[in-house]
Amino acid sequence: MTGLFSEVFLSALLFGAVTAAIPLLLAGLGEQMSEKAGVLNIGIEGMMLAGAYLGFVGAFYSGSLWLGFLTGAAGGVAVAMIMALLCVRIGLNQIVIGIALTLGLEGLTALLHHFQFSRSYPRLPAADATIIPLLSDIPVIGPAFFKHHLIVYLAVALVFGMGYLYRRTQLGLNLQAAGDKPAALDVAGIDVIRTRTIAVLTTGALAGLGGAYLANVGAGLFIPFITNGAGFLGIVLAMLARGRPVWVLFGALLFGVCLSLTTAMQVAGINIPTDVIQMLPFLAVMIMLVLFGRRASLPAALGIPYERGAR
Amino acid sequence: KSIAILTPEEGTDYGWNQQGIDAAKAAGKAAGVEVVVAQGLGYGDVRPTLRELASDGASLLIAHASGYNTSAPEIAKELKVPVAIVDTPNGLEKGLVADYTLSGHQGAYLAGRLAAKMSRSKSVGIVVSGEPPSWNSQSAAFAQGVKAENPDVKITYAVIGPAAYSDAAGGKRVTESVIASGADIIFGQGNGSSFGMLQAVETTKAADGGKVYFIDVIGDKSPIDKGFLLSSVVWNIEPVYAAMIADIKADTFGTKHYTIGLKDDSVKLLKTAAIPDNVWAEIQTLREDVISGKIKVDPVYDAAAVRALMTSVAQ
Amino acid sequence: MSGSFSSSVAGRDIVALEGVTKRFPGIVANDSVDLSIRPGEVHVLLGENGAGKSTLIGMLSGLQQPDEGRILVDGKPTPITSPRHALALGIGTVFQHMMLVPTLTVAENLLLGGPWWQRPRTEELEARVAEITRRLGITVKLHAKVSELSLGEQQQVEILRAMVRNSRLLILDESTSMLTPKGIDELGALMRRLVEQGLAIVFITHKLKEAAAFGDRISVLKLGRKVGEIPPERFRALGEQAIISEIVELMFGKQKDDPEAVERPVRTVQAEAAPLLQVADLAVAPTDNAPGLSSISFDIRPGEILGIAGIDGNGQKQLAEALAGQRAATGGSVRLEGVAIEALSVGERRRRGLRYLTDDRLGEGTVGTFPVSINFFLKQVGAAPFWRHGVEQRGEIDERAAQLVREYDVRTPSLKTPVARLSGGNIQKVLLARELAEGAKVVIFNKPTYGLDLANTLASRQRIRDTAARGLAVLLISTDLEELLAMCDRLAVIANGALVGTVENTDDARTRIGRLMIGLAA
Amino acid sequence: MSIDTAPTASATALDATSGTATRRDILHRLLMTLGPILIALIIAGCILLAVGVDPLAYYGFVLEKGLFSPLGIQQTLTRMAPLLFLAAGLIVAFRAGMWNLGGDGQFLLGAVTAAASAPVLVQIMPSWLALTFSFLIAMAVAMIWSLIPALLRAYQGVNEIITTLMMTFLGTSLANVLVKLMFRDPSTTVPQTRTLPVEDRLPRLFETTITSGLLLGLAAIIIVHLVMTRTAFGLKLRIVGANPRAAVHAGLGVSGLTVTVFAISAGLAGLAGAVDIIGVQGNVRADWNPAYGLAVIPAVFLARMNGFAAIGFVFLLSVLSIGGESAARRLGVPNHFTLVLVSIVLIVLALAEYVDHRYNQSRKA
Numbered sequence A: 001m002t003g004l005f006s007e008v009f010l011s012a013l014l015f016g017a018v019t020a021a022i023p024l025l026l027a028g029l030g031e032q033m034s035e036k037a038g039v040l041n042i043g044i045e046g047m048m049l050a051g052a053y054l055g056f057v058g059a060f061y062s063g064s065l066w067l068g069f070l071t072g073a074a075g076g077v078a079v080a081m082i083m084a085l086l087c088v089r090i091g092l093n094q095i096v097i098g099i100a101l102t103l104g105l106e107g108l109t110a111l112l113h114h115f116q117f118s119r120s121y122p123r124l125p126a127a128d129a130t131i132i133p134l135l136s137d138i139p140v141i142g143p144a145f146f147k148h149h150l151i152v153y154l155a156v157a158l159v160f161g162m163g164y165l166y167r168r169t170q171l172g173l174n175l176q177a178a179g180d181k182p183a184a185l186d187v188a189g190i191d192v193i194r195t196r197t198i199a200v201l202t203t204g205a206l207a208g209l210g211g212a213y214l215a216n217v218g219a220g221l222f223i224p225f226i227t228n229g230a231g232f233l234g235i236v237l238a239m240l241a242r243g244r245p246v247w248v249l250f251g252a253l254l255f256g257v258c259l260s261l262t263t264a265m266q267v268a269g270i271n272i273p274t275d276v277i278q279m280l281p282f283l284a285v286m287i288m289l290v291l292f293g294r295r296a297s298l299p300a301a302l303g304i305p306y307e308r309g310a311r
Numbered sequence B: 001k002s003i004a005i006l007t008p009e010e011g012t013d014y015g016w017n018q019q020g021i022d023a024a025k026a027a028g029k030a031a032g033v034e035v036v037v038a039q040g041l042g043y044g045d046v047r048p049t050l051r052e053l054a055s056d057g058a059s060l061l062i063a064h065a066s067g068y069n070t071s072a073p074e075i076a077k078e079l080k081v082p083v084a085i086v087d088t089p090n091g092l093e094k095g096l097v098a099d100y101t102l103s104g105h106q107g108a109y110l111a112g113r114l115a116a117k118m119s120r121s122k123s124v125g126i127v128v129s130g131e132p133p134s135w136n137s138q139s140a141a142f143a144q145g146v147k148a149e150n151p152d153v154k155i156t157y158a159v160i161g162p163a164a165y166s167d168a169a170g171g172k173r174v175t176e177s178v179i180a181s182g183a184d185i186i187f188g189q190g191n192g193s194s195f196g197m198l199q200a201v202e203t204t205k206a207a208d209g210g211k212v213y214f215i216d217v218i219g220d221k222s223p224i225d226k227g228f229l230l231s232s233v234v235w236n237i238e239p240v241y242a243a244m245i246a247d248i249k250a251d252t253f254g255t256k257h258y259t260i261g262l263k264d265d266s267v268k269l270l271k272t273a274a275i276p277d278n279v280w281a282e283i284q285t286l287r288e289d290v291i292s293g294k295i296k297v298d299p300v301y302d303a304a305a306v307r308a309l310m311t312s313v314a315q
Numbered sequence C: 001m002s003g004s005f006s007s008s009v010a011g012r013d014i015v016a017l018e019g020v021t022k023r024f025p026g027i028v029a030n031d032s033v034d035l036s037i038r039p040g041e042v043h044v045l046l047g048e049n050g051a052g053k054s055t056l057i058g059m060l061s062g063l064q065q066p067d068e069g070r071i072l073v074d075g076k077p078t079p080i081t082s083p084r085h086a087l088a089l090g091i092g093t094v095f096q097h098m099m100l101v102p103t104l105t106v107a108e109n110l111l112l113g114g115p116w117w118q119r120p121r122t123e124e125l126e127a128r129v130a131e132i133t134r135r136l137g138i139t140v141k142l143h144a145k146v147s148e149l150s151l152g153e154q155q156q157v158e159i160l161r162a163m164v165r166n167s168r169l170l171i172l173d174e175s176t177s178m179l180t181p182k183g184i185d186e187l188g189a190l191m192r193r194l195v196e197q198g199l200a201i202v203f204i205t206h207k208l209k210e211a212a213a214f215g216d217r218i219s220v221l222k223l224g225r226k227v228g229e230i231p232p233e234r235f236r237a238l239g240e241q242a243i244i245s246e247i248v249e250l251m252f253g254k255q256k257d258d259p260e261a262v263e264r265p266v267r268t269v270q271a272e273a274a275p276l277l278q279v280a281d282l283a284v285a286p287t288d289n290a291p292g293l294s295s296i297s298f299d300i301r302p303g304e305i306l307g308i309a310g311i312d313g314n315g316q317k318q319l320a321e322a323l324a325g326q327r328a329a330t331g332g333s334v335r336l337e338g339v340a341i342e343a344l345s346v347g348e349r350r351r352r353g354l355r356y357l358t359d360d361r362l363g364e365g366t367v368g369t370f371p372v373s374i375n376f377f378l379k380q381v382g383a384a385p386f387w388r389h390g391v392e393q394r395g396e397i398d399e400r401a402a403q404l405v406r407e408y409d410v411r412t413p414s415l416k417t418p419v420a421r422l423s424g425g426n427i428q429k430v431l432l433a434r435e436l437a438e439g440a441k442v443v444i445f446n447k448p449t450y451g452l453d454l455a456n457t458l459a460s461r462q463r464i465r466d467t468a469a470r471g472l473a474v475l476l477i478s479t480d481l482e483e484l485l486a487m488c489d490r491l492a493v494i495a496n497g498a499l500v501g502t503v504e505n506t507d508d509a510r511t512r513i514g515r516l517m518i519g520l521a522a
Numbered sequence D: 001m002s003i004d005t006a007p008t009a010s011a012t013a014l015d016a017t018s019g020t021a022t023r024r025d026i027l028h029r030l031l032m033t034l035g036p037i038l039i040a041l042i043i044a045g046c047i048l049l050a051v052g053v054d055p056l057a058y059y060g061f062v063l064e065k066g067l068f069s070p071l072g073i074q075q076t077l078t079r080m081a082p083l084l085f086l087a088a089g090l091i092v093a094f095r096a097g098m099w100n101l102g103g104d105g106q107f108l109l110g111a112v113t114a115a116a117s118a119p120v121l122v123q124i125m126p127s128w129l130a131l132t133f134s135f136l137i138a139m140a141v142a143m144i145w146s147l148i149p150a151l152l153r154a155y156q157g158v159n160e161i162i163t164t165l166m167m168t169f170l171g172t173s174l175a176n177v178l179v180k181l182m183f184r185d186p187s188t189t190v191p192q193t194r195t196l197p198v199e200d201r202l203p204r205l206f207e208t209t210i211t212s213g214l215l216l217g218l219a220a221i222i223i224v225h226l227v228m229t230r231t232a233f234g235l236k237l238r239i240v241g242a243n244p245r246a247a248v249h250a251g252l253g254v255s256g257l258t259v260t261v262f263a264i265s266a267g268l269a270g271l272a273g274a275v276d277i278i279g280v281q282g283n284v285r286a287d288w289n290p291a292y293g294l295a296v297i298p299a300v301f302l303a304r305m306n307g308f309a310a311i312g313f314v315f316l317l318s319v320l321s322i323g324g325e326s327a328a329r330r331l332g333v334p335n336h337f338t339l340v341l342v343s344i345v346l347i348v349l350a351l352a353e354y355v356d357h358r359y360n361q362s363r364k365a
């Protein structure tokens, strides 16, 4: 059994964990922003699918991954615009619209795929990696963490950017107020609807980007239902992270590592059914909730549409 | 008059669904009967579709998914319509229920021999997106083939997830890990996720810097190949369906098992340009041996047994 | 007072309302109201609960748009389209309901509204706040979370916020309701200084004495219509008493001198009777944002009203909740008619006759979206005759609800109206009706007249007195010392979660309480 | 301490209409439902046109195969049975302000335990008793499964949206593990539970193929509706849902009620699983997850948590899913189009409700 866990294999596992974590990270960061501003964005799975599809279409036809990320983000934003219009502007129920959008995008992207790609199944070439000098030479860790596509480092940098945004900028204050007491924000002269719209559209962009990464880098192709519930995991991550972007990062990595663990255990010949291993991240989080549950509070106005002057 | 086939996914997957639909169409055409295709039905309750197809006058319902093998016989009894189901050898009922338990294990065995011959690193991988019986039997036979060819070849077996059929990203990720563990030939089974495996093979270099090859199952992906497809265990279900239609006409439906195998080329290994002719010739000899019974390949359907086989093989 | 100043700018309205009408489903909240607001004047707006004062303010601050009529700013017709617009016009409002984000700090709340791309300019703000607070003579904890502040402190923050924004027109909607007498006087002085600097102020209150003391001009609203105005000239000509009686006449159409100065009726506290409520060494643990209680002990006899005085946020709410069973006590005993009840649930305590009238009418007293009728019976769900075998008896409920609406003079469009649509005073009447219903033995009133108009205040006080007269024990918690002196037999003072002294309500009670409140021995 | 009064309030905005409806109201609501559906069909029709399919033919098939043909309507009604139970469970939870989004996990565990117990029990006791036991077991298991989110919410204030979503991921995996490792039918190669013989399943109604589970489902949702609107218990739950602080103030045992709500809601979801297995499916295969919950949640909202309206929406969903599959097959559209159709219908219905609400308000003012 000695050869099983070679350095190359270990770093491939960790590399895979990071690749799997990035879409969750982006979705979680996006969802977090919506939730901070008081919008429960259940439609994020739909936004990811739109991003995955359009992202793939963009990258495939243009041959540029970056253009793919752009079109993917735009796809997410397009779906988010519906959400913003229906749930933020005119205050429709966020759960109804969210689920409807998810169902609709599942169907629509599958339909488009059927007419467009279901005979050719085009696949993209490997994503070119940005190799970080020095760091990438560290054994195991280096190839696992420092040989990714540039967008991965940007996503991680975004975690800290978001942290800064929330804690140090006026917009961060606005977002928090929009989620905790929108009326107070309104009378302070900031348009609540606009603030929430910004948040939802940002969510769309991030979710779309996450979907595009999943399709273009994670899989290298698009097939129907490719997101496989990643959006819902993003919701869970965002809620657990309680407004702290770094926790989304930790959570996403936990899920990624657990996925790679599945492979590692199989290769090591440990015979636990994959179902059981798949339960591990959820079990871990559940146990965390049982132990530290009380602290998982959410914005007071989450899910409640804001209407000026309503009693 | 007409026969109907029901598949869980669209018949454009270069795999199980497409092979079933294409075969049904071909068999129908040959026998001069109309073929109704109900595809993309999912793995839920297909009783409504079965009833409707029966009431529309189909005289044979082919329930082309193991998930349909409870509902289809029930509808057969309810409406007195012949149905064909898969993976249920003891479900036969004269005039009503026929079983076709398809297993490409003989072909997979040859694929294993082929992989062992061609692997430069003496390490091959099996990646599956789930563990249904028909895949298990091929995984096991592949491993047996590898070991029979060369006991020193390492086999790495990895399941993407419990039901990761459409998890293309997972397929790619797991395949990349398996390649990193040293494999330079991947035997892959999985519907949508197998495209992710293919992508991984196309974009990842083997340990020696060379190409990684992919061995596919059931369907023939050469139309979309970019030069990484080594072979495929191709199933041809048409003889099965043709026999069924004939049995219905002869009133012997539901009395026999239909199988596929190397003998009549209903299971065959795909020859690609990547396989050198001498290797191919050796494989053809082995094929004769399997057909003649000189080499015996037994199907192993149970997931736990397959895993046991892998670990024992892996040592 | 402000004569010299207002004459110099007289005639120039900062803001004027012309024939402004605002309708809500089932109600005309403002009906062709004209109003002129001038620099250098404190314009007092008076009116009963639901008269439409807050609605008027809502239109001035951009929250709502009038259905008819127009608003002139600096003489030009200007539709005020949003709160941002109102702020840009120099209209700063302190709303009746708290408008601070509880999870942000005071500083962050004050900074809210700046350009979004900027870093919050904390240093700049600190300097500015220091200057204003020095001028106003108040202190604020800039870096405390708002949720940790008492309601009084929050109100100060809101006033400060309006100041920080350089408002030309400052609107204060019932801003004194949470302040101590001293705080009210300070606010009065502050308003005076501000108008002297050329600001205009609109000041809404239910306390006629405040109106008379701080105002320059008074407008009275009734059922959405403006029924009268006392202009500054007349205002200055009249004395306090004359002003008050004129207001009362405008509001109620009847003549009566200072209506709040009712005689304290001689009551029959059964001194020898066993106490109905005995509290000994009650203690509650402090939480993140509320003080705890320590060794609280007192008795109340049948027919007695015990008042709890003190500055808001010193444990009054904790005391009431601990007695009612809503908050876990960490020690001590509570006995009702001699029986220990400290281990009983809220519902069980209520069934035994302990009633608690909360000060948080919308937050916990009612379910805002439920109809008025159901809100009468929130604490009796399942009880006969309104429910039989668990099944709702709509007829019985409506009948009794209609009776209570009449008896307590609840002004509501219908029994089915969601209770949150009623004005504060009418919601309070619903609560009173609910708590004083049959079976009460001990009643805890927490700020029972907070936010009520004069008529409702008087009616509520009378209910409380009647309650005691029926032989019930009453615990009256209030921050309004006048109210306590007018009602109670004995007064205790609460400070930092402990009772610092109890005095009989005799002539010198006021000074003794005052000494206790500022930390001296009585 | 803002636990989550959040989604609560939006739930209660809908809850205000618990009163009785007059005939005119019902007519109005019917119009306000059929109108938007028509509009949704037109929008979806444009998509069909875009992919080269005749929308009229498509809808003709949907109606014929989902509603007007005897076979179609029977299938539709049969499909409704589990959905009705799920909707009933969601109504209880949503009215009480608890966002039980874990319906699918509870459903699957109920289904698996029913499938595991029924075939065994029918061999040792009369069929009706065996099925009753199976139902009870399924209900109990789902209730126990809901205990963790319930207790966390009741005593720790942990938001139940997170916990129930996670429990659904967990429950789905657990259901598979149970099928593969514990309750597996040894006589099949495919991992699935033992099959309940057709004659032991719930009887069919009259001479049709409609399962009598439909009646159970209807009974469940109507009882739930009446309990929530007409009884003291229901009012207590609604108080907790609309304003948890008011519930504490009114002396209601909020923690106990919370756990009760979760138990009832999950129990009904478990029963939904059982009724699907015992009434129709007969067994559970590994990796089976129809994910009914996701579609039922919006239906319950659109029905404003009114049981009778929910029946209507569940019926609509069933017609669309049964007829949509048939129409798609006949016209060569991928079956995924049904998802798009359902989505458009949901969105337009939600919009219509908003427009209606606005119109009513402006008329009253």
Ligand SMILES: Nc1ncnc2c1ncn2[C@@H]1O[C@H](COP(=O)(O)OP(=O)(O)OP(=O)(O)O)[C@@H](O)[C@H]1O
Pocket (backbone or CB within 6 Å): A309, A310, A311, C024, C025, C027, C028, C029, C047, C048, C049, C050, C051, C052, C053, C054, C055, C056, C096, C421, C422, C423, C424, C425, C451, C453
């Ligand atoms: N958004 C609204 N929707 C419906 N009705 C409203 C709304 N706002 C106010 N009302 C109604 O308009 C009337 C006037 O209310 P308003 O709050 O202006 O009274 P107020 O004079 O401020 O009373 P209070 O002294 O109790 O604060 C009340 O009957 C109230 O119920």
Ligand SMILES: Nc1ncnc2c1ncn2[C@@H]1O[C@H](COP(=O)(O)OP(=O)(O)OP(=O)(O)O)[C@@H](O)[C@H]1O
Pocket (backbone or CB within 6 Å): A191, A193, C081, C082, C083, C084, C085, C088, C089
């Ligand atoms: N009189 C004014 N002085 C300064 N700025 C003004 C004035 N009127 C409008 N504005 C500015 O115009 C912009 C638009 O105003 P506002 O945000 O109220 O409009 P809106 O977004 O169209 O409507 P809503 O109020 O419904 O959001 C704002 O940036 C506001 O600051």
Ligand SMILES: [Mg+2]
Pocket (backbone or CB within 6 Å): C053, C054, C055, C096, C173
């Ligand atoms: Mg007011």
Ligand SMILES: [Mg+2]
Pocket (backbone or CB within 6 Å): C049, C096, C174, C424, C425, C451, C452
């Ligand atoms: Mg008031």
